[in-house]
Amino acid sequence: VLVHEVGHWVGLYHTFQRGCKGHGDHVSDTPAEADPTYGCPTEVDDSCPGQPGLDPIHNFMDYTDDPCKNQFTDGQFKRMRKQLKHYRSLPM
Numbered sequence: 001v002l003v004h005e006v007g008h009w010v011g012l013y014h015t016f017q018r019g020c021k022g023h024g025d026h027v028s029d030t031p032a033e034a035d036p037t038y039g040c041p042t043e044v045d046d047s048c049p050g051q052p053g054l055d056p057i058h059n060f061m062d063y064t065d066d067p068c069k070n071q072f073t074d075g076q077f078k079r080m081r082k083q084l085k086h087y088r089s090l091p092m
Helices: 002-009 074-087
Strands: none
């Protein structure tokens, strides 16, 4: 939960933001996801078959259980650095 909430503090949105309507989290390499994923699924769904990629169930900005989350995308890392530099005045 802490990593997820810090993700918000540095400007990240949920992976399922805006559902299947494109880059809902404003990061181009995060696959679109129709709805949040709960629990710790063993199989990855494709809730937005018209968009590239499978649901990002291992992404820290989804709602899966903490032990199942272990990644940010490269684009999310870039967004965090830009947000920290611009809004938090931290050198990046």
